[in-house]
Amino acid sequence: MKKVPITIITGFLGVGKTTLIHNMLKNANGKRIAVLVNEFGEVGVDGELIKSGCGDDECNLIELANGCICCTVQEEFLPSMIELIERKDEIDHIVIETSGLAMPKPLVRAVNWPDLKPHITIDAVITVVDAVGLATGEICDREKVQAQRLADDSLDHETPIEELFLDQLTCADLILMSKRDLVDDQKFEDIKTIISGKARSSAKIIPVIKGELDNDLLLGIGAYAEDDLDNRHSIHEHHHDHGHDHEHDESIETIVLEYGSVKDIKSLVKDLKAMVEDQEIYRIKGFVHIEGKPMRMILQGVGSRFDYYFDKPWADNEEPKTRLVVIGRNVSSLELV
Structure with missing residues (x-):
């Protein structure tokens, strides 16, 4: 019985996973790709952007909201x-986009469950890494992490974000260095050396600009990762094996800033940057309604870097308004003035 290949796409918040999948669907060339999106938050920004990559074709999309499928695999992932699987005759390939706060190995392990193993196989785990974020320390400031560990005798392992980053690297068959065009050649080579030292020796590292990469490089890798679990080290699972319970950091939250139209996108971005400077915010992403404009604007911010562009007219069933999903630490009281 032919198994349906699965590609797991992981990576921290804002690295470009959704853009990559959007381009995969735009360039599917007849391949029937189903997508499962695990978003951190109830507003389906990523799902909506992925749908727009399907064009006029029906989009095989399943959205899991508010689920860290690294720890709720049975409740969220299995159903x-x-x-x-019940529609696998209509599907050539399945792509899973994990949330930026999820670890990939539990998903790889879950494919060995009796209900799933006869039908699916992991074609590859792809980890997307933000080259700019690594260059500036926005994602994992290693010197800061080490200083914190040395100053606190109670710490016996890396901080959660560093742990997450390492687990995503050590599970990857392919590592995509996004935003390559924003980093000079020497800095890129320095970052690549760091990544190579932490990733599996067999993992390939490929630079990517704006999520554009030929599907021939992304699909059909044939890693059969579910049969190679022992070579995919996980700090997360190591803690469980040694009796350390895994608890999510309850201070990491997601909120939605929602209001009407915006007169000037540059003024909005200025306000958002000021908010980022005062708070520990990992990502801002959503839709913006520019006053008097029929087109919907997409906005995403990581650290002090913000991108925005018009993607399509507001749909007839959409209310034109601004909705921004903010993910960060202790952000529940945030308001945008």
């Missing part, structure tokens, strides 16, 4: 995969 969704069974739903896709």
